[in-house]
Amino acid sequence: MAKQISFEYDGKQYTLEFTRKSIEMMERQGFNINDITDKPMTTLPALFAGAFIAHHRFVKRDIIDEIYSKLTNKQELLQKLAEMYNEPLEALMEDPDDNEGNALNWEASF
Amino acid sequence: MGSEFLTPASQISYTEIFYEHFPFYLAIGMTADEYWNGDCTLTRYYKKAFEIKKEQKNEELWLQGAYIYDALCAVSPVLHAFAPRGTKPHPYLDKPYSLTKEKARNDKEAEHKANRQKAKAIFEAWAATLDLPSKKGGKDNADNRRSPNRNNS
Numbered sequence: 001m002a003k004q005i006s007f008e009y010d011g012k013q014y015t016l017e018f019t020r021k022s023i024e025m026m027e028r029q030g031f032n033i034n035d036i037t038d039k040p041m042t043t044l045p046a047l048f049a050g051a052f053i054a055h056h057r058f059v060k061r062d063i064i065d066e067i068y069s070k071l072t073n074k075q076e077l078l079q080k081l082a083e084m085y086n087e088p089l090e091a092l093m094e095d096p097d098d099n100e101g102n103a104l105n106w107e108a109s110f
Numbered sequence: 111m112g113s114e115f116l117t118p119a120s121q122i123s124y125t126e127i128f129y130e131h132f133p134f135y136l137a138i139g140m141t142a143d144e145y146w147n148g149d150c151t152l153t154r155y156y157k158k159a160f161e162i163k164k165e166q167k168n169e170e171l172w173l174q175g176a177y178i179y180d181a182l183c184a185v186s187p188v189l190h191a192f193a194p195r196g197t198k199p200h201p202y203l204d205k206p207y208s209l210t211k212e213k214a215r216n217d218k219e220a221e222h223k224a225n226r227q228k229a230k231a232i233f234e235a236w237a238a239t240l241d242l243p244s245k246k247g248g249k250d251n252a253d254n255r256r257s258p259n260r261n262n263s
Contacts, residue, residue, distance in 0.1 A: 001149060019147050024146070091150050
């Protein structure tokens with residue numbers, strides 16, 4: 001099951017998710033995940049808006065920006081969005097035998 | 111420092127990678143809609159299922175090879191150029207291999223039971239041909255054989 005973020009706003013239930021199609025659409029519109037460190041002020045809201053494409057394609061950008069401005073704990077939200085954005089790619093790159101045999105495990109101290 | 115990692119190769123867009131892998135998933139049975147609009151983790155399960163299918167196919171081919179080998183062994187006596195006249199091939203397996211442990215055990219038990227029945231029938235047929243004394247007569251004979259010993263004591 002793909003990673004999702006759910007919340008209710010103005011009596012409507014929203015489910016945020018990234019599909020390969022939504023990422024393709026975002027990149028076609030000029031979105032580049034590598035800009036997240038150089039241009040965070042434009043990239044982060046765009047990343048949030050892109051998560052609406054899969055299930056709520058026709059929600060207006062004004063409403064998305066309004067929701068974004070009201071959401072709490074943005075630091076964690078953006079971290080989760082980045083994880084969700086990477087998931088369609090990770091699911092392709094993963095080797096099914098990673099957990100068996102000669103896989104080399106690693107861990108970070110932070 | 112670290113800019114050496116930012117080669118054009120590392121800046122390939124996600125879209126390019128998605129299109130690169132797309133034909134593979136189409137080939138293993140995923141629909142275009144599932145790939146682009148469905149749950150992104152589905153690709154993991156399609157890939158795993160593909161690995162399982164490959165494994166099954168490999169086992170099927172191995173099994174086929176085993177049957178062919180058995181068939182060749184069965185006919186090998188007549189394939190011999192200098193085989194004596196009247197040589198007949200061995201019969202082919204009378205049933206397929208048992209693929210599960212339970213079926214193998216059941217087949218073995220059934221074979222043992224059939225062998226026991228056969229042995230019993232042969233023994234009974236043999237026993238019927240013997241001119242054995244009747245039960246009563248047998249007892250009398252036994253008494254007669256024992257009586258001299260009794261007299262001696």
